Amino acid sequence: MSTLLSLPTAASQYDWGIVWDNRSMLLNGLLTALEVSFVALIISMVLGMGLALVRMGRAPFSWIAAIYINVFRGVPALVSVIWVYFGLALVLDISFSVFQAGVIALSLLYSAFLAEIFRSALNAIPKGQKEAGLALGMKPVRIFFSITLPQATKIALPNVGNMFIGMVKDTSTFTVIGLLEVVRVTQNLVAETFQPFVLYTAAAALYVFVAFVLDFLFRLAERTLDTPPNGALSRGLRGRKQRRIQALIDAQPPVRPSTAT
């Protein structure tokens, strides 16, 4: 490693070259952080939706959900992962891999956050939507999946994106269980090179970069869900559907509206 030469005076020297030299380790750390976060995001979305529905439902259960949400929203990720990795091993003799422990720790916290996001999104759907479904004779489950959920998803999406960014950053605390994420990799490199300023700045740059990209992706997703006249992008993406409907229109006989049976 070329940087070893600069060891004696390292503290006073900025050697940005070491970032490039160790890029694959740093990027692997980032990949691990993204993997843990992504798996946890999927789990949290399912659990969070379940929690939101229970929270909005009948009394004793809704209280339990409310308590869960309010407790876990306040727990730091560091504590959560220590509970899961060390606590569960001690108390229940369950041991997880560091990856699993990270996923579970994040899911415990973020299902609580996402529950609140989904709850307010579901509450934002006008009452008339569900009533229209009921009046048409649709079953409540069908109303949920075909009418309420798609509309709520669109409302919730920007906040879900923010949660995902938060999750990626929270993986930095998992260095405590030895997960080889960005901070752990950085610490290892610092121990070798004594370049904390350079390396931590590089680590921060990676987080910022990821936040930027994720924000872009979620905005894109939001816009594809947007219906015209707002979503110019969605109009393009819906081309196939539009053509299908146009074919139907063309196939219909051009009869005057009123008298046909």
Place this chain on the structure above:
Amino acid sequence: MRAATTVPPTQHDSPESAGAPAHRPSGPPVVELRQIRKSFGDLEVLKGIDLQVHKGEHVVVFGPSGSGKSTVLRSINLLEPPTSGSLKVAGVEYGPGLPGEGDVKKGKPLDLRRSVGMVFQSFNLFPHLTALENVCLPLRSVRGVKRDEAEQRSADALRRVGLLPRAAHFPGQLSGGQQQRVAIARALTLDPEVLLFDEPTSALDPELVGEVLSTMREVAELGMTMVIVTHELGFAREIGDLNVFMEDGVVVETGPRGFFDECHNPRTQKFISAVL
């Protein structure tokens, strides 16, 4: 607006005898309300409503705001289940029933709603779906019609309300009048026994009212059984086979065609002259 003296002895019911029609279609009614009461907490909103709607009949319900018109419609499809009283649709009991009639077998709300259509004041189209999909969704999920056939039938329904060229548009791209016509098509495609309209033109700009009323006229001409809550008394006068004036949760007066010129009750007369 005074009682004509030469009318045949059509029944103008007083509140006490409301719901005892004289010259009305025979046969079992499609919708029958007997002594329907509804309370929200301590507030009694419906104080014993009687109403019969026969096949092919066009019933107009009117009266001041807050008198309980919407609640009557919403109790017919159980969006607001009655607190007490009997609600029968197509001969099946869905309400709590009347005391003294014993245990009647009750129908399921889902089955009731599948034979009663409703058009709302605020349209309530599904904003994330195209006009065609709005009509298609209930056809597929309620009637279980296959996709291709459902789309064909939806396109046909949109053609009938004159909106086939807008089939691929989303509700946000349609005017209020067009949205309401899609909503009518959506309800019609399910072939309901009776179609309820709750102030279908009240949310519309004045210039858009006409197109919705003419769509409703066409639906009426097809023989659809309709119950219409409306403030458009001109339209009501023209379409109403049975006219029901409500105030404070009771039916004040009912009458047949010509009712608007012949009503007896001073409260009805006062309301009509204020609106017309």
